[in-house]
Amino acid sequence: MLRVLWGRRGLRLLSRMCAAVCRRPMSCSASSRMLRLRRAARWHGMMTAETLGRGREDGLVDRTELLPALLGLRERTVTSGSHNESSGPRLMPLLLIKMINKSRGKILGVLALFLVMVWYSIYREDSFYFPVQENKTMCPLGEVERKAAQLIGNYTRDHPLFLQLKDYFWVKTPSLYELPYGTKGSEEVLLRLLSITHYSLPESIQRLKCRRCAVVGNGHRLRNSSMGETINTYDVVIRYGPVSVPLIPPRCHQQMGLMPLMSPCPPSRLNNAPVHGYEQDVGSKTTMRLFYPESAHFNPRTENNPDTLLVLVPFKPMDFQWMEAILNDKKRVRKGFWKQPPLIWDANPEQVRILNPYYMEVTAAKLLNLPMKQPRKVKQKPTTGLLAITLALHFCDLVHIAGFGYPDSANKKQTIHYYEQITLKSMAASEHNVSHEAVAIKRMLELGLIRNLTYF
Incomplete structure (x- = not known):
């Protein structure tokens, strides 16, 4: 795992994958990213010696194998051959839920701002109903x-x-x-x-x-x-x-x-x-x-x-x-x-x-x-x-x-x-x-x- 991530191409690939999922550049440090990835691999049994060796030789890691690890899913995945066929449709709702959980504070803030704007617009509209003289x-x-x-x-x-x-x-x-x-x-x-x-x-x-x-x-x-x-x-x-x-x-x-x-x-x-x-x-x-x-x-x-x-x-x-x-x-x-x-x-x-x-x-x-x-x-x-x-x-x-x-x-x-x-x-x-x-x-x-x- 570490050998793969220390490679330059591996780091670039990891950064691109994280940006694709979160729609923004990675903000965490390299050590924390590696620690989460390693724990995810242990939970799901996705990172074997053969996978690590192959990744070091090719300088690449299969995206379908790393995505569940990055997201911390607790569901075991299938082999890479059958992943593209059965895991894709189920993965999208889980990705959406994960993104909502991560951005819950921002969503609540936007919702509160929206409610304030609606209240203010109603208040301003009511304020126009003065007598003609005013x-x-x-x-x-x-x-x-x-x-x-x-x-x-x-x-x-x-x-x-x-x-x-x-x-x-x-x-x-x-x-x-x-x-x-x-x-x-x-x-x-x-x-x-x-x-x-x-x-x-x-x-x-x-x-x-x-x-x-x-x-x-x-x-x-x-x-x-x-x-x-x-x-x-x-x-x-x-x-x-x-x-x-x-x-x-x-x-x-x-x-x-x-x-x-x-x-x-x-x-x-x-x-x-x-x-x-x-x-x-x-x-x-x-x-x-x-x-x-x-x-x-x-x-x-x-x-x-x-x-x-x-x-x-x-x-x-x-x-x-x-x-x-x-x-x-x-x-x-x-x-x-x-x-x-x-x-x-x-x-x-x-x-x-x-x-x-x-x-x-x-x-x-x-x-x-x-x-x-x-x-x-x-x-x-x-x-x-x-x-x-x-x-x-x-x-x-x-x-x-x-x-x-x-x-x-x-x-x-x-x-x-x-x-x-x-x-x-x-x-x-x-x-x-x-x-x-x-x-x-x-x-x-x-x-x-x-x-x-x-x-x-």
């Missing part, structure tokens, strides 16, 4: 607050969105500034107005784990944009009145509202970011509409949904007086407006809210660096559009904008709104610095605080 977007909770703190000093979400009666009835809340940055001097009329309006948010919005908001502007960029379907997918859609002020001669300011039909001054227009007829570009959903008296439509149901919150943005004390007169059906206020507001405003008082002037203050002082007390001749105010973005930054977990921006100043013929043919020239008489606001919005885009759905 599944349709990645909600970056806390990201808006973190990035807004980099842009807005002393950023906080502690201030309520809308004014509440208890702050002016039970406790006299002091205000440092007059409208539009505070309520100083307007507390009496505001108290009466808050007694017939509400301040809470709808339950459908309060229970949202992630508030995805779209602030829709009035810019010409929305025309033919086909953004309507996309805008309707957001949880909260905020719209607002126009930011432009028509060119009105100073002599007409006092006449507007006194004799609007007989006055030679320009007629007033109801430019309140219409939805009807523009649904394909601007959508049809409106969760909040920010307005002021001059931008109010006499029939809010025309451009809004039945559950739309109508949020008054007060710029001056006359705005409170107009709202009170409308809701209480008192004598209409006609003076003090740059454009005649509607004398009939068919709105449900339960849907009316009064925006907290705190957000106008933040927009002016923190984003535009405007002084709170300005000379009468140099007054500048934020636009309602920038105010709507500021409101969303204090309320939403995701803020996207659409329809913001103005045409280049050299383009005198380009219209600025998607719904009417007025140009940038109309902004000359306004109290808004649109270029200054554009810088603020670009800064938000650079920080990733907001995302633009159109182009800016």
